[in-house]
Amino acid sequence: MEQLTQQKCVPCSGGVPRLNSEQIAELTPQVPNWDVVEVEGISRLVRLYKFPNFVSALAFTNRVGDAAEKEGHHPALLTEWGKVTVSWWTHEIGGLHQNDFVMAAKTDEIANQMAATK
Numbered sequence: 001m002e003q004l005t006q007q008k009c010v011p012c013s014g015g016v017p018r019l020n021s022e023q024i025a026e027l028t029p030q031v032p033n034w035d036v037v038e039v040e041g042i043s044r045l046v047r048l049y050k051f052p053n054f055v056s057a058l059a060f061t062n063r064v065g066d067a068a069e070k071e072g073h074h075p076a077l078l079t080e081w082g083k084v085t086v087s088w089w090t091h092e093i094g095g096l097h098q099n100d101f102v103m104a105a106k107t108d109e110i111a112n113q114m115a116a117t118k
């Protein structure tokens, strides 16, 4: 199967099913640094990224935001001094979709690119 980072988000209107636990278990190994967290009954992918200061945390935040706009699929972002918490889930279906795994993998790619050019 194509690597998650190579995939594009598909337009995700409501009505498509949420991923079930087996499907989630199949996908999580491809985003090993992410946790599946249930918040108010909604499963989401969550990862905490650490940075040396606020400026780099904000730069990462904006890069993730740009990718989200490009894909039409958006995260929850908590940006603090030295850290950014990124959460992905699909609001339209109240749970996880393949898109969320694609975007988690793309988020890791952005972090890796930033670390490489430090």
Ligand SMILES: C[C@H](O)[C@H](O)[C@H]1CNC2=NC(N)=NC(=O)C2=N1
Binding pocket: 012, 072, 073, 074, 075, 088, 089, 090, 091, 092, 093
């Ligand atoms: C109209 C707009 O495309 C939709 O609201 C999109 C925007 N970005 C989105 N992002 C996420 N994470 N889930 C959604 O259901 C979603 N829907």
